[in-house]
Amino acid sequence: MPSTAALLSQAFNGLALGSLLALVASGLTIILGTLGVLNFAHGALFAVGAYTAFVMMQATHSFVLALLGGSAVMLIVGFAMERLVIRHFYARPDEDQILVTYGIGIVLVEGLRAYFGGNSQRVPVPSWGVGATKLGFMIYPTYRLQLIGIVAALLVGLYLVLYRTSVGLVVRAGIENAGMVGILGIDVRRTFLFVFAVGIVAVGLAGMLYAPVVAVTPDMGASFMVQSFVVIVLGGLGSFPGAVIGGLIAGEIISLTSAFDSAYSEVMLYGLMALVLVARPQGLFGTEGRV
Amino acid sequence: MRRLDPRAHLVELALLAVLAVAPVLLPPLGFSHDLLSRALNWALFGLGLDILFGLAGLLSFGQAAFYGMGGFVAAYLLVSGTIQSVWLALLVGTVSAGVLGLAVGWLAVRRIGIYFAMITLAFGQMAYFIENGPLSDYTGGENGIAGVPVPVLGFGTYAVRITAGLPMYALLAAAFFLGFVLARRIARSPVGLILRAVKENTGRVAMLGHDVPAYKLAAFAIAALYAGLAGAMLGPFQSYMPPDAFALETSGQLVVQTIVGGVGTLVGPLVGAALWLWLRDNLQLIPGFGPLWKLVLGLAFIGLVMGLRRGICGEILHRWRVRRDAAALRMARARTAAIEAAGGTPATPATPVAAEVALAIPRPAIDGRAAEAEIALEAQGLARHYGGLKAVDGVSFRVRRGSIHAVIGPNGAGKSTLFKMLSDEVAPSAGAVLLFGSPLTGSGVSRAAQRGVAKSNQLNQLFLGLSVQENLRVAALSRSRGRFRLDLLRPADGRPEVEAQVAAMLTVLDLTERADTPASVLAYGEKRRLEIGMALATSPNVLLLDEPLAGMSLSERAATCALIRRIGRSCTVVLVEHDLDAVFGLAERITVLSEGRLLADGPSEAVRRDPAVQKAYLGAVQADAAETRESTHEPA
Numbered sequence: 001m002p003s004t005a006a007l008l009s010q011a012f013n014g015l016a017l018g019s020l021l022a023l024v025a026s027g028l029t030i031i032l033g034t035l036g037v038l039n040f041a042h043g044a045l046f047a048v049g050a051y052t053a054f055v056m057m058q059a060t061h062s063f064v065l066a067l068l069g070g071s072a073v074m075l076i077v078g079f080a081m082e083r084l085v086i087r088h089f090y091a092r093p094d095e096d097q098i099l100v101t102y103g104i105g106i107v108l109v110e111g112l113r114a115y116f117g118g119n120s121q122r123v124p125v126p127s128w129g130v131g132a133t134k135l136g137f138m139i140y141p142t143y144r145l146q147l148i149g150i151v152a153a154l155l156v157g158l159y160l161v162l163y164r165t166s167v168g169l170v171v172r173a174g175i176e177n178a179g180m181v182g183i184l185g186i187d188v189r190r191t192f193l194f195v196f197a198v199g200i201v202a203v204g205l206a207g208m209l210y211a212p213v214v215a216v217t218p219d220m221g222a223s224f225m226v227q228s229f230v231v232i233v234l235g236g237l238g239s240f241p242g243a244v245i246g247g248l249i250a251g252e253i254i255s256l257t258s259a260f261d262s263a264y265s266e267v268m269l270y271g272l273m274a275l276v277l278v279a280r281p282q283g284l285f286g287t288e289g290r291v
Numbered sequence: 292m293r294r295l296d297p298r299a300h301l302v303e304l305a306l307l308a309v310l311a312v313a314p315v316l317l318p319p320l321g322f323s324h325d326l327l328s329r330a331l332n333w334a335l336f337g338l339g340l341d342i343l344f345g346l347a348g349l350l351s352f353g354q355a356a357f358y359g360m361g362g363f364v365a366a367y368l369l370v371s372g373t374i375q376s377v378w379l380a381l382l383v384g385t386v387s388a389g390v391l392g393l394a395v396g397w398l399a400v401r402r403i404g405i406y407f408a409m410i411t412l413a414f415g416q417m418a419y420f421i422e423n424g425p426l427s428d429y430t431g432g433e434n435g436i437a438g439v440p441v442p443v444l445g446f447g448t449y450a451v452r453i454t455a456g457l458p459m460y461a462l463l464a465a466a467f468f469l470g471f472v473l474a475r476r477i478a479r480s481p482v483g484l485i486l487r488a489v490k491e492n493t494g495r496v497a498m499l500g501h502d503v504p505a506y507k508l509a510a511f512a513i514a515a516l517y518a519g520l521a522g523a524m525l526g527p528f529q530s531y532m533p534p535d536a537f538a539l540e541t542s543g544q545l546v547v548q549t550i551v552g553g554v555g556t557l558v559g560p561l562v563g564a565a566l567w568l569w570l571r572d573n574l575q576l577i578p579g580f581g582p583l584w585k586l587v588l589g590l591a592f593i594g595l596v597m598g599l600r601r602g603i604c605g606e607i608l609h610r611w612r613v614r615r616d617a618a619a620l621r622m623a624r625a626r627t628a629a630i631e632a633a634g635g636t637p638a639t640p641a642t643p644v645a646a647e648v649a650l651a652i653p654r655p656a657i658d659g660r661a662a663e664a665e666i667a668l669e670a671q672g673l674a675r676h677y678g679g680l681k682a683v684d685g686v687s688f689r690v691r692r693g694s695i696h697a698v699i700g701p702n703g704a705g706k707s708t709l710f711k712m713l714s715d716e717v718a719p720s721a722g723a724v725l726l727f728g729s730p731l732t733g734s735g736v737s738r739a740a741q742r743g744v745a746k747s748n749q750l751n752q753l754f755l756g757l758s759v760q761e762n763l764r765v766a767a768l769s770r771s772r773g774r775f776r777l778d779l780l781r782p783a784d785g786r787p788e789v790e791a792q793v794a795a796m797l798t799v800l801d802l803t804e805r806a807d808t809p810a811s812v813l814a815y816g817e818k819r820r821l822e823i824g825m826a827l828a829t830s831p832n833v834l835l836l837d838e839p840l841a842g843m844s845l846s847e848r849a850a851t852c853a854l855i856r857r858i859g860r861s862c863t864v865v866l867v868e869h870d871l872d873a874v875f876g877l878a879e880r881i882t883v884l885s886e887g888r889l890l891a892d893g894p895s896e897a898v899r900r901d902p903a904v905q906k907a908y909l910g911a912v913q914a915d916a917a918e919t920r921e922s923t924h925e926p927a
Contacts, residue, residue, distance in 0.1 A: 032405065036405075038405040038408065038409065085593070085597070088597065093404075094404035094405050094408075095344070095348070095350040095404070095408070096596060096600060098350060098352075098405070098408050099350075099546070099550060099592075099596045100593055100596045100597065102543065102546070102547075103547075103589055103590075103592040103593040103596055104589075104593060106543075106547075106585065106586075106588075106589035106592065107586060107589040107590055107593065110583075110585045110586035110589055111586055113582065113585075113586075114582050114583050114586055118582075222539060223416075226412060226413060226416045226539065229409040229412060229413055230413050232409065233406070233409060233410065233413065237405075237406070262424075263423075263424030263425050263427070264424060264425060266416070266417070266420035266424070267417060267420050267421055267424060267425065270413055270414065270416065270417030270420070271417075273410075273413055274398055274414075277398045277401065277402075277410065278398065281401055281402065
């Protein structure tokens with residue numbers, strides 16, 4: 001049995017990982033729910049975000065500017081992807097969408113590898129996040145605490161866009177019934193472009209924020225993508241609250257299990273997914289009948 | 292059963308020839324024996340994916356789990372000394388992968404499309420982490436298992452060790468060839484036909500009485516067995532079992548290769564693997580280009596998915612087929628155009644109206660006391676509520692055995708919802724349906740079909756990519772084979788009673804000349820007839836017809852009414868129809884619904900004179916525009 005301090009610190013790690021997963025999965029889930037496209041390039045875009053932070057940090061030496069500039073880059077990447085490729089696939093079978101986004105993922109990862117090389121890069125922790133903070137009961141790295149706060153703020157922002165704006169209303173209506181939105185004469189194409197780009201910015205920001213914590217490599221997004229798939233299965237397809245809660249659950253399961261035996265941390269996550277599939281196939285927040 | 296026509300085995304013979312000459316002719320082009328062997332191993336692995344994705348339309352991103360499972364089980368058994376014989380280890384490895392396939396598939400086939408891809412991917416990763424974590428004492432974790440022995444053929448002094456190079460190529464070629472022959476048999480078996488139908492229209496396959504999840508699971512397990520065998524051969528082939536057999540990358544590469552080669556062709560996986568490996572080996576040799584090879588292949592893959600989705604072999608095969616069938620298809624289209632130009636006039640019925648429709652396959656037996664039951668189908672207080680909307684609200688009526696019974700009512704009266712409950716497609720919120728006195732509700736649509744309740748739909752649900760006779764065959768097979776049967780080696784058209792049924796149906800529907808025409812090419816009236824014919828081809832005791840005359844021309848209506856009358860001589864028929872002239876002409880008894888409730892129920896003449904019915908209909912004419920509420924709940 002690990003000590004209480006170790007468990008607590010792992011619980012905080014789980015919160016950090018979980019909030020990142022929530023951000024990645026909400027990007028995935030709003031694209032999936034609104035556009036009906038499962039973005040298999042999501043992991044690659046996570047890595048693109050991290051590399052963008054790396055380049056921007058070198059250019060500006062300011063993490064805030066890196067985040068802002070990086071978001072702009074991700075927005076452009078999202079627009080370009082939707083315009084050039086994804087748009088042509090809305091009417092095609094799910095499987096074709098999966099295949100083409102998988103192909104985009106390969107190209108992005110290999111593009112990063114070709115340009116930056118296969119070796120890992122380091123993004124420095126921002127100056128305001130260096131060191132550790134005393135929380136009374138334990139000492140925890142400052143940046144990770146800030147990371148949780150920033151991601152929480154971003155998720156709240158995303159919530160406000162989805163639930164408090166007219167565009168968000170269209171998006172949520174689209175998740176409920178995409179055909180009906182079109183019938184009502186709303187320009188779905190522009191909404192789709194917007195939603196896709198927002199989803200890409202979300203995953204890109206997750207990559208940027210995670211960059212100071214880990215080694216930045218072209219393949220770094222793969223495990224995040226698979227975990228965010230699990231999050232969506234847990235939370236329910238197209239459900240924003242499901243993605244957030246599911247992300248936190250997933251993060252805690254991985255972190256807390258590794259406090260006991262790290263060999264089982266991922267296995268436990270997939271075990272839970274299997275359990276949910278048996279007991280509640282539509283996910284915790286999903287509605288029956290939607291595939 | 293066995294066909295002796297050598298032309299039927301032309302593809303197999305051609306493949307055998309290619310496999311025989313490849314190691315002689317291809318090495319100068321950069322295909323070493325080792326590369327060819329690796330390509331064959333991938334191709335064997337890919338055959339399973341081709342059955343799963345090409346045939347059943349299920350795209351799995353987790354095949355590495357089964358590849359790794361087969362590989363590590365076999366390698367561990369051999370290296371630990373548990374099993375001496377490599378052949379036995381291959382068998383055990385393959386079977387273990389199949390068992391894992393059943394377990395994962397049981398969870399995965401509950402979902403389709405996007406969900407299926409996500410779930411298989413996630414379970415693939417789970418297997419990877421189990422190999423690397425909890426089981427690393429057995430699997431060597433990141434090191435894999437080294438020193439896997441090669442197989443030995445023969446005994447004692449005659450024993451031949453199958454070493455790397457040409458002998459290993461021969462072994463892998465033999466394995467691929469046998470796998471290919473088997474896969475081709477499976478594709479042509481009743482299971483293969485049903486899986487193709489599942490890909491076209493899953494719901495209809497279930498309505499015809501097939502156990503769709505079981506067939507999907509079978510396809511999944513077969514794919515896992517192929518993956519397991521390929522994985523199990525990897526260790527002896529490389530004398531090392533690499534841990535990346537389990538990696539996500541492996542599943543992804545398999546999918547890419549199979550798509551590039553051409554999915555649904557069975558040779559696609561081989562062509563795709565050979566091409567991919569050749570490009571990888573040779574592009575890396577170009578100076579200054581080395582690190583870019585995968586980027587270039589990725590771009591090529593995107594282009595392929597966007598423009599040439601059928602893949603290399605698929606595209607060749609498609610063009611060849613288009614050419615071969617061009618004349619037939621042109622004639623079929625011309626016929627369709629002629630029928631539609633003539634207002635859908637069908638040819639005169641081939642048999643007199645008085646004759647019964649002859650079915651080659653017996654209807655399900657009605658046993659015990661039910662055999663004397665006067666009532667074929669009974670609705671007891673059926674209700675279906677959608678939120679606050681009561682689409683059907685407490686409807687009870689009885690359908691007499693051997694009668695033609697109509698359900699009528701204005702738009703939005705709940706007729707289609709009621710019908711879906713009669714066939715157990717939709718679960719009632721309250722009430723129950725009895726078939727010959729025993730409960731039907733809750734058994735599910737495919738079991739209801741097996742018990743003799745068939746339904747034709749308001750909107751056609753045909754297998755558009757299949758020919759007319761294949762559509763009927765899928766239906767007839769369900770009565771003859773039951774909900775599930777794993778007859779993988781029998782040809783789909785190998786059951787005499789099914790073929791007799793298909794032929795009889797073609798005659799009855801006047802579609803004999805259209806037997807080989809794809810259902811998508813048919814004229815509208817023909818499609819409607821096929822829709823009814825598919826339900827009838829299951830040899831039902833009770834046939835439910837949801838608006839059989841919808842959209843038909845006058846002459847087509849007359850012909851279809853005559854057909855329904857003929858069917859009614861041997862089978863209980865319940866129909867929903869808006870054409871009241873047709874209804875009063877056909878039905879002995881009529882049930883009238885209005886706003887989800889029972890308005891009237893009785894003999895045709897009595898219902899016709901019922902003032903409440905007249906009022907509902909006259910009133911409905913004025914209120915029709917406002918009465919479309921319920922139609923939004925019916926799938927378009």
